[in-house]
Amino acid sequence: MTLKQPYRPPVLADVARLAGVSVPTVSRVLNGTKRVAPELATRVRDAVAEVGYRPNVAARLMRSGRRTLISVLAGGTSNYGYARTIQGIENAARHAGMSVTITVVESADDAHVARAVDLALTQPTAGAIVLEFDRAGINAARSLPPELPVVVVGGGARRRGAPGALLDERTAAREATEYLLRLGHTTVHYVAGPSAGKHSGRTEGWRAALASRSAPVPTAMASEWDAASGYAWGERIAARVDVTAVLCGNDEIAIGLMRALSDRGIRVPEDVSVIGFDDQPIVRMWRPSLTTVAQDFEDLGARAFGLMERLIDGERSVGSSVAVPQLVIRESTAPPPQRSDARERGA
Amino acid sequence: MTLKQPYRPPVLADVARLAGVSVPTVSRVLNGTKRVAPELATRVRDAVAEVGYRPNVAARLMRSGRRTLISVLAGGTSNYGYARTIQGIENAARHAGMSVTITVVESADDAHVARAVDLALTQPTAGAIVLEFDRAGINAARSLPPELPVVVVGGGARRRGAPGALLDERTAAREATEYLLRLGHTTVHYVAGPSAGKHSGRTEGWRAALASRSAPVPTAMASEWDAASGYAWGERIAARVDVTAVLCGNDEIAIGLMRALSDRGIRVPEDVSVIGFDDQPIVRMWRPSLTTVAQDFEDLGARAFGLMERLIDGERSVGSSVAVPQLVIRESTAPPPQRSDARERGA
DNA sequence: CTGAAAGCGCTTACAG
DNA sequence: CTGAAAGCGCTTACAG
Numbered sequence: 001m002t003l004k005q006p007y008r009p010p011v012l013a014d015v016a017r018l019a020g021v022s023v024p025t026v027s028r029v030l031n032g033t034k035r036v037a038p039e040l041a042t043r044v045r046d047a048v049a050e051v052g053y054r055p056n057v058a059a060r061l062m063r064s065g066r067r068t069l070i071s072v073l074a075g076g077t078s079n080y081g082y083a084r085t086i087q088g089i090e091n092a093a094r095h096a097g098m099s100v101t102i103t104v105v106e107s108a109d110d111a112h113v114a115r116a117v118d119l120a121l122t123q124p125t126a127g128a129i130v131l132e133f134d135r136a137g138i139n140a141a142r143s144l145p146p147e148l149p150v151v152v153v154g155g156g157a158r159r160r161g162a163p164g165a166l167l168d169e170r171t172a173a174r175e176a177t178e179y180l181l182r183l184g185h186t187t188v189h190y191v192a193g194p195s196a197g198k199h200s201g202r203t204e205g206w207r208a209a210l211a212s213r214s215a216p217v218p219t220a221m222a223s224e225w226d227a228a229s230g231y232a233w234g235e236r237i238a239a240r241v242d243v244t245a246v247l248c249g250n251d252e253i254a255i256g257l258m259r260a261l262s263d264r265g266i267r268v269p270e271d272v273s274v275i276g277f278d279d280q281p282i283v284r285m286w287r288p289s290l291t292t293v294a295q296d297f298e299d300l301g302a303r304a305f306g307l308m309e310r311l312i313d314g315e316r317s318v319g320s321s322v323a324v325p326q327l328v329i330r331e332s333t334a335p336p337p338q339r340s341d342a343r344e345r346g347a
Numbered sequence: 348m349t350l351k352q353p354y355r356p357p358v359l360a361d362v363a364r365l366a367g368v369s370v371p372t373v374s375r376v377l378n379g380t381k382r383v384a385p386e387l388a389t390r391v392r393d394a395v396a397e398v399g400y401r402p403n404v405a406a407r408l409m410r411s412g413r414r415t416l417i418s419v420l421a422g423g424t425s426n427y428g429y430a431r432t433i434q435g436i437e438n439a440a441r442h443a444g445m446s447v448t449i450t451v452v453e454s455a456d457d458a459h460v461a462r463a464v465d466l467a468l469t470q471p472t473a474g475a476i477v478l479e480f481d482r483a484g485i486n487a488a489r490s491l492p493p494e495l496p497v498v499v500v501g502g503g504a505r506r507r508g509a510p511g512a513l514l515d516e517r518t519a520a521r522e523a524t525e526y527l528l529r530l531g532h533t534t535v536h537y538v539a540g541p542s543a544g545k546h547s548g549r550t551e552g553w554r555a556a557l558a559s560r561s562a563p564v565p566t567a568m569a570s571e572w573d574a575a576s577g578y579a580w581g582e583r584i585a586a587r588v589d590v591t592a593v594l595c596g597n598d599e600i601a602i603g604l605m606r607a608l609s610d611r612g613i614r615v616p617e618d619v620s621v622i623g624f625d626d627q628p629i630v631r632m633w634r635p636s637l638t639t640v641a642q643d644f645e646d647l648g649a650r651a652f653g654l655m656e657r658l659i660d661g662e663r664s665v666g667s668s669v670a671v672p673q674l675v676i677r678e679s680t681a682p683p684p685q686r687s688d689a690r691e692r693g694a
Numbered sequence: 695c696t697g698a699a700a701g702c703g704c705t706t707a708c709a710g
Numbered sequence: 711c712t713g714a715a716a717g718c719g720c721t722t723a724c725a726g
Contacts, residue, residue: 008412008494009468009492009494009495011702011703011704012703012704013703021712021713022712022713022714023703023704023705023713024704024705024706024712024713024714025711025712025713027704027705027706028705028711028712031705033705033706034711034712035711036711036712037711037712040711040712052492054465054468054469055469055703055704056409056471056702056703056704057405057469057470057471057704058405058406058408058409058470058471058702058703058704059405059409059702059703059704059705059718060703060704060705061405061704061718062403062405062406062409062702062703062704062705062717062718062719062720063703063704063705063706063717063718064704064705064706064718065355065718068469068470069448069470076434077424077430077433077434077437078427078430078431078433078434080425082430083424083425083429083430084425086424086425086449087423087424087425087451090424090449090450090451091451094450094451094462094463094466097466099448099450099466099467099469099470100448100449101416101446101447101448101449102433102437102447102448102449103437103441103446104434104437104438104441115441116441118401119441119444119446120446121356121401122401122402122404122415122446123404123405123415123416123446124403124404124405145356145399147355147356148356226628227628227629227631227632228628231632252628252629255629255632256629256632258632259632259633259634259636262634281573281574281575281599282574282599282602282603282629284574285574285578285602285603285605285606286606286633287606287609287634289606358718358719358720359719359720360719368696368697369696369697369698370697370719370720370721371696371697371698371720371721371722372695372696372697374720374721374722375695375696375721378721380721380722381695381696382695383695383696384695384696387695387696402719402720403718403719403720404720405718405719405720406702406718406719406720406721407719407720407721408702408720409701409702409703409704409718409719409720409721410701410702410719410720410721410722411702411720411721411722412702
């Protein structure tokens, strides 16, 4: 492709000239701000079509102050939950006539956080939606200027004062844990993702369920979000006869863990029950299909945008929006093995 | 959160006032365009830090014409290949100091395509990167104005004249098919994703491999990209005794297909061999782990941005960039069953 | 080396 | 109803 000169799209003046009217008249026709004689309006519209004119929002915004860009800050874009949430935001924004930019926060380091925030705010954004799915996102939310409209997304609002689109992970984790307990398991182990601090909703819910049944509370195992980390934990769990039920921070961890178990001859769910988090479409295809907590990330993204719209409209006190993820029971969970079976496994 | 008035960030004039210099001087310090007395420069930098000033690129661009926004158009953002490619683009752009907006093209319908393109071009973009992974993307690439810098991404450039970041799917599909043939399969069936027209690279490669060995060429089966569609095809394939090897358009199709086979008592790879496309991290955890064609989507996205940079720099004739995906052999492929075994399966 | 002035593409009072 | 004028936040010749 040959590019003689930088791309210069048609501007209002081009349309005005072609239609034989003034620039403000074109603006009025396009925005419907004031009555314009029908004949002129038609000429303007024809001219717009002919030159393929599209308003330059940058210029428009500078005069009107109305911003049409939403900035999404996230620790990544390709993990399942991240990708779906972003899709939900984009979809809602597009239907409202707004655009979205994505800026990845490479790590939780101050330098990376500062760079990402700088880059994001460099564009004329109306506000920022921050995915607090990991430390990077949580730190980014904290370093945004206080006057900027901010909506956080995740399992519990970390940024004081900012409304959040939330998933009630506490309740979801509690229900999943209780289900396992009702099945007869003495306790439930937990492989947590990187977002889960001591006080994360998931961790709390898991602990609360154990406590309410006076079940022993094992140490949570800290994992990354990926299947390989799940596999590594699975290898360790395979060596432990005392583990009969595992709640995992997400589906990928659960899948990796199940494979590690399988590689060591441990059966799911006969020997060990496994529950995931997310309900990616693919996990129902697993053998055994995965019992998991279904999280509607697209809806989460849509709710986040809805909150942002209200902030931008200047609404006084915007609260948070919470949904409760639902446990989906499939094949990877069952009552614990008989004592004799359990003992065999160690051999 | 209470929002008294729309967010108004500090501007150059605020910095200038605080530093006791003129606006152009601040601009010069920030851009390093001209020498400024060290003392003034220091005062300016202090003032910038104090008010938390960030340049307004919209205003900057309007004067300088230098755009810093790249528009990505795609049929979706959350499928594995899409999400990873977007991550690759975003990463490369961020390191070059540019931002990216994402606009989803909801379908291949003219109305959806036009709306998406309108929205995307409404922002002051330096150029568009279009994912030609499906019809929606392909149509979007076609309806972009001819003067706009455009880079297409996919398995073969559809938009005439636009440079492409490509995956040589023809070669990859040929190698995968040949591998199956070498294993002893009489022919290889093919479940194609929605991007695959008659002349898609994957379809051509598959057909070429069969032709070169004089193997029969079955009709390609048209699927969506998701596991459920793969499952539906799996059900049909389970009823056919003549199918011993299946090449799938992506991993999700392959996984869904394997589950359908498994549900009907058909073993992979003993009865039927299955190959996917993409190599999502999770498929190596499958039982059997999936033989698949590894595609480096992040690199694909990075290459797309690299091409875009050269276009923006005004480089004369920017060619395309091609990588060849590699076949990764795992557990889901094996020689075809003995005749007697195959017959049994029909029962 | 520094500031006053012009202008990027729009929108919005302000005249007429 | 329509146009001439001002101004949004910057950058870039242009004087000094």
